[in-house]
Amino acid sequence: MNPNRPISEVMTSKLITVGPAASAHHIKAIFDQNEFHHLPVVESNDKLLGIISKQDFYKVAYVLSLQTTGRTWSEKEYEVLRAKDLMTEHPLSLEPEDTIGLAADIFLANQFHAIPVIEAERLIGLVTTHDLLLYSFNSPIVEEWP
Template sequence: MDPNQPVSTIMTRNLITVTPETSLSEIKELFDANPFHHLPVVENGKRLAGILSKEDFLRASYMLSLNTTGKAWSHMEYAALKARDIMTRYPVSLEPDDTIGLAADIFL
């Protein structure tokens, strides 16, 4: 692979994304129905607000299953949580015309 090629030649297009307001139950449905491990969190249809990994979701789901007294959280408390509450903000990202070499330097 040519490290000088733009990442646009290998990147995934037509991503499934969520908004900061997407509920955890909707996120669970997306992770259950698809083979991916990350969901971009997008505001206004295009601005990357964060990234949500399946691991982030599973960790939050586990942590939310217990409160400080060891009792299960109510369905209403769980249902109130949104992607914005558990996403990683300001993820490292690239532009489509950045090179594969730059991507390798950053992510490997």
């Protein structure tokens, strides 16, 4: 693996995103219907506002279940919750020319598994730990990490 290659070569660029007013029900449906674990929250011009991880979403759902008196009440709370309430605001981001090695260092130093890729203030992709693993193990020549 060449850690000096740009992340634009490994990032996911076909993204599903939501706006800040997306309901918790809509977000749950997206996570249930797809295999990914991170959902960017963007304005209409693709400006990144935040990111929702599947783990964080279900953590909120669990806490909500503990704080409410039952399923009916939880359902009512879901009607009120929006993406802007669930997202991590101002997530760390990278640019497409940043390196795979930099992304790997960030993943190793932190407890998250996805980094949005921004160009000219627009979300253009997402690089995940899965993307780096896929690149590492599909690379024809595995180079030593410095």
